[in-house]
Amino acid sequence: MSEYGRSASSVASAAAAEWTVMESGIGPLLLAATGQGLVSVVFHAGPGVRERALDRLGERLGTEPVESASGLLAGAIRELSAYFAGDLREFGLPLDWTLSSGFNRQVLRELATGVPYGTVVGYGDLARRVGQPTAAQAVGAAMGSNPLPVVVPCHRVVESDGGLGGFGGGLETKRRLLALEGVLPEPLF
Structure with missing residues (x-):
């Protein structure tokens, strides 16, 4: 487990x-x-x-x-x-969830366990997964509060129209993480 x-x-x-x-x-x-x-x-x-x-x-x-x-x-x-280095696709680290609570923790845990390497999920899809189908904006807030980015992969959450959405580390960082996982092509420069 x-x-x-x-x-x-x-x-x-x-x-x-x-x-x-x-x-x-x-x-x-x-x-x-x-x-x-x-x-x-x-x-x-x-x-x-x-x-x-x-x-x-x-x-x-x-x-x-x-x-x-x-x-x-x-x-x-x-x-x-x-x-x-491209040699690990699933983190097995013990996580301390102290800095997250309530709905945000619920969303982040679903993200950590339910959105594997090399895939993406929409804000609305993630809201539905946690039983709150109208909470896409709240999912966005949960992503912004993520104390464990990369390990709890908020970079894998995108807009339903294919846009990248926001990212606390900046959109270039999000692009690079998604490229590392093969979701986007490597940046040209």
Whole structure:
């Protein structure tokens, strides 16, 4: 069984959290994990973005994350590196869902388990899958709140007319992720 179903308490605890920045095919990613699993992935993790993300993460988790690329993050680094190398199609990481709740968590869990590598789903289709057929805009908001992009693949959610829709990491990042998975052609430049 995939560890996507693993649940964390809906109340953030003061458990230790680790973070690191790794290079990827889409730029630097900030990764953070707790004892429950990977809790956050942040795009474009240059110094300013990293500082703001760590401040928010510390507030939400109730503990100051410490920098470390071992222990809690070793599996995430290994799997994300394999994904960006084209060698991994399904993540098996334990996930800490502390930063997501309610409808957003329900949608993100469905996305994580029900939309495989190399496929896309529409906002409305995802809304129907979670039993809320009129909630396509709310699904868009859930995608925007995703604390675990790439691993919980919000880049695979597109508009019903074939448009890319929005993306917190920027549309070029979304295009590159979809190209990596074979959904779109590689960018020419």
